[in-house]
Amino acid sequence: MNGEIDFNADIGESFAGYKLGMDEEIVRFITSANIATGFHAGDPDWMATTVALAEAAGVGIGAHPAYPDLAGFGRREMALTPDEIHNAVKYQVGALKAFTSDHRLQHVKPHGALYNRAVHDEPVARAIVTAVKSIDPDVIHVVLAGSKWEQVARDEGVRVARECYADRAVTREGTLVPRSHKGAVVHDEAQVIERSRKLAVEGRVVAVDGTEIDFAADSICLHGDTAGAVKLAGAVRRELEQAGVQIKPMSEIV
Numbered sequence: 001m002n003g004e005i006d007f008n009a010d011i012g013e014s015f016a017g018y019k020l021g022m023d024e025e026i027v028r029f030i031t032s033a034n035i036a037t038g039f040h041a042g043d044p045d046w047m048a049t050t051v052a053l054a055e056a057a058g059v060g061i062g063a064h065p066a067y068p069d070l071a072g073f074g075r076r077e078m079a080l081t082p083d084e085i086h087n088a089v090k091y092q093v094g095a096l097k098a099f100t101s102d103h104r105l106q107h108v109k110p111h112g113a114l115y116n117r118a119v120h121d122e123p124v125a126r127a128i129v130t131a132v133k134s135i136d137p138d139v140i141h142v143v144l145a146g147s148k149w150e151q152v153a154r155d156e157g158v159r160v161a162r163e164c165y166a167d168r169a170v171t172r173e174g175t176l177v178p179r180s181h182k183g184a185v186v187h188d189e190a191q192v193i194e195r196s197r198k199l200a201v202e203g204r205v206v207a208v209d210g211t212e213i214d215f216a217a218d219s220i221c222l223h224g225d226t227a228g229a230v231k232l233a234g235a236v237r238r239e240l241e242q243a244g245v246q247i248k249p250m251s252e253i254v
Contacts, residue, residue, distance in 0.1 A: 005200045006161065006219035006250035007237060008032040008142070009229075010064055010111070012050030013041035022230050023053060029233040031249045032060040032219065034109045034142075037092035040066035040074025044095075051099045060106035060249040062142065065092035067114050074112035075179065082127035085114070089131040097135065106251050107161060108132045109142035118149045119175055125149040129156050140250055145217045146174045161250040164205065164217035166196040166236055172207040174215060183208060185223075189232055196220055196236045200245045218253050 011023040012035040020041065027033060033054040036042030042050070054061050066074030068088060080088065089110070097105050110118060110128055118125040125143075129152055132139055137158065143149045145162035153160045167186045169177040177184040186192050199205055203216040222233050237247060 003244060004246040004248055004253055005217070005240065006031050006060075006253055007233075007240075007247050008034055008062070008109070008163070008219050008221050008250070009233065010034045010036070010221070010223060011054070012036045012046055012064070014046045015041055015043055015070070023050060025230040026233050027053060027057040027059055029230070029237045030059055030222075031247055032062060032106060034062045034064035034107075034111075034221075035096055036064050036111070037066070037096050039068045039088065039092055040070060040072075040111050047096060047099050051096070055101060060251055061096075061100055062107035062109055062140075063093040063096040063105055064109055064111045065089045065114070066111035069113075074114065077113045077117065082123045085124055086127040086131040089128050090135060093132055093135055093139075105136065105139050106249065107140035107142050109163070115144070116176060116178075119144050119147040120149075122148055122152055125152040126156070129153050129158060133158055140254060142219060142250070144174075144176070145215055159254055161218045161254050162216065163219045163221055164199050164215055166192050166199070166220050166222045167232075168221075168223075169208045170205060170213075170215070172209055172211040172213060174207075174213060177208050189228070189235060192222075192232060193235055193239045196222075197239050197243055200240050201243050219250050 007030045009030045014020045067078045140159045141153045142161045205215040
């Protein structure tokens with residue numbers, strides 16, 4: 001491993017009068033923020049508020065587009081065509097970009113079911129990649145490390161940040177365990193910290209069946225809406241820094 005990694009989290013997932021997550025606290029520990037763009041959470045007012053928060057904290061700003069699924073928080077599969085996905089992603093990324101002070105984004109990372117589908121569905125992955133590329137060819141594409149999606153992005157010649165998860169279980173094939181399965185989300189603090197250290201320092205992770213697999217990545221994600229997320233984010237960051245890992249925005253790594 002190269003001794004440096006980005007630390008990202010999903011924020012801006014409030015909606016109208018409902019506030020979700022601890023954005024003001026977690027931005028102190030991350031280097032990149034994935035901001036909801038209105039289709040699974042967020043709205044124009046929360047997008048403006050969250051972009052301002054991220055800019056003030058000096059973290060890299062990324063769009064977090066999703067299926068049009070507010071009721072299901074973007075975690076339900078939808079039968080959209082690649083063209084529909086292309087247009088939905090372009091719409092959301094363009095909207096968030098308009099809220100930034102310099103009208104630029106560091107990265108784009110799809111959310112939920114759309115992310116999971118892109119991991120193994122080449123037409124969907126290409127629809128996402130080409131939508132983002134059409135807006136700004138220099139934007140970083142955050143993809144699950146080692147996935148078919150990563151290969152599609154590299155074939156398109158765009159900047160790629162390979163992602164892993166501190167608090168999500170993976171299969172021996174390197175894909176995320178579906179949230180409907182027991183143990184899909186790792187809640188034990190010591191386990192999350194150790195997984196993060198192993199990912200950042202060794203480029204390896206223990207899969208859900210106990211198999212240890214290679215999993216080299218440029219960015220670690222920790223979900224900001226899980227219980228104890230802020231405390232956990234601080235603990236993970238301290239552990240990585242004590243292990244000699246430099247925490248920096250993905251734009252300085254890829």
